[in-house]
Amino acid sequence: xxxxxxxxxxxxxxxxxxxxxxxxxxxxxxxxxxxxxxxxxxxxxxxxxxxxxxxxxxxxxxxxxxxxxxxxxxxxxxxxxxxxxxxxxxxxxxxxxxxxxxxxxxxxxxxxxxxxxxxxxxxxxxxxxxxxxxxxxxxxxxxxxxxxxxxxxxxxxxxxxxxxxxxxxxxxxxxxxxxxxxxxxxxxxxxxxxxxxxxxxxxxxxxxxxxxxxxxxxxxxxxxxxxxxxxxxxxxxxxxxxxxxxxxxxxxxxxxxxx
Numbered sequence: 408x409x410x411x412x413x414x415x416x417x418x419x420x421x422x423x424x425x426x427x428x429x430x431x432x433x434x435x436x437x438x439x440x441x442x443x444x445x446x447x448x449x450x451x452x453x454x455x456x457x458x459x460x461x462x463x464x465x466x467x468x469x470x471x472x473x474x475x476x477x478x479x480x481x482x483x484x485x486x487x488x489x490x491x492x493x494x495x496x497x498x499x500x501x502x503x504x505x506x507x508x509x510x511x512x513x514x515x516x517x518x519x520x521x522x523x524x525x526x527x528x529x530x531x532x533x534x535x536x537x538x539x540x541x542x543x544x545x546x547x548x549x550x551x552x553x554x555x556x557x558x559x560x561x562x563x564x565x566x567x568x569x570x571x572x573x574x575x576x577x578x579x580x581x582x583x584x585x586x587x588x589x590x591x592x593x594x595x596x597x598x599x600x601x602x603x604x605x606x607x608x609x610x611x612x613x614x615x616x617x618x619x620x621x622x623x624x625x626x627x628x629x630x631x632x633x634x635x636x637x638x639x640x641x642x643x644x645x646x647x648x649x650x651x652x653x654x655x656x657x658x659x660x661x662x663x664x665x666x
Contacts, residue, residue, distance in 0.1 A: 410506060411462045412513055415470075420447050422467040423460045427495055427597070435604035439597025442623070446594035450474055459513060461496070461506045469496035471510045472595060476526065480628035481636070482569045487523035490568070492595050494538070511545050515557065525557040528568040569636075578635035584643030588619040591631050591638050599638075605650040606639060609657065614664050617641070642666055 415423050424440055424447075450457045454475055461469040476488040491514070496507050518525060529538035530553065539553060547555040554567035588610050592599035603621050610619055624631040637645035641663035648656045 408504070409462075409464050410501075410504060410509070411465075412459055412506075412510055413462070415447070415451070415457045415460055417448065417451060419460055419467075420444060420451075422462075423447070423458070423470045423472070424597070426460065426467050426470040426497065433601065436597050436601045438604070439592070439600030442592075442594050442600055443597050446625075450478065454478060456517075458492075459510050461501075461510055463498060463501035463504070463506065466498070468498040468501035469506050469510065470494070471507075471514060473514065474595075475522075479625065481624055481631050483566055485524075485566075488526050488564075489518050489522040489524070491525055491527035507541065508545065511542075515545075519559055523558065523560050523562070524564050526564065526568055527555055529553050529555055576635035576637070578637055578640070578643075578645050580643035582643075584634075584640055586617060586642065587640075588617050588642075589630070589634065589640045590619070590621045591624040591627075592621065593624045602649055602651070603639075606646075606656075609650060610641070610660065613657070613660060617664070 413419060421444075424443060429436065447457050456473065458473040459471045460467055461471075463469075471494045472492040474490055474492060475486075476482050476490050477484045477486055479490065482490075491511075494507055494510065496502060515525070525547070527538075527542060527547070529542055539549070539555060542555045542557075543549070545557070547557045548563075549555050550564060550567040556564040558564060588607075590603045590606050592603040607619050607621055610617060622630060634640055635645065639646040641660060644663040644666055646656070646659050646663065648659050650656050
């Protein structure tokens, strides 16, 4: 058994991306991958770091994606905060080997002296140990149920994660959104583009008369933030479910279309 953890650079970006690849790769997912690849290169050339990739018996097995909060135009842009966007170890034979723990411990030592806080939004994939519990075991403190931080200084961090993965806020419907569909994705994850594309196709099937716009939230931060950070709005009404939830998603769409 051989485990190796490497920093991500321009030579192994493809390895980092491949960790998350689904068994079936669609054209929409490939487009999402290309968006992420361009973004990773930009982050590397601007900030010099995007995280870690772990290899198990020479095969890419796990990834930990980070970026300075100030890099995200939709965020609070704090200079002293490094965001852990996600950590993922889907390879069955590489699980329960301490790989994810080792990656976070390596990150903590690497970030010490450069940042005051590490910050993450611990969304639950339902596959393994909950991310919130995982990070708590490594010394992270809770701000909310899903927002956790690691403090190098001992000071408390009061404002939580403010990026794409959080559930959208309440949004007061605007007249300019009536008859339109806005779908946001972000460059950090190909699945957000895939979901956006699937959502667009479903809306076209149900209500072809509606105007649909798919927007990169990092390239259109004002539009994303001004709409309560909701990833999708139909007729100005936020959609909370994802297209992978099938019937629930279609039901939400129909209610919004008729409202």
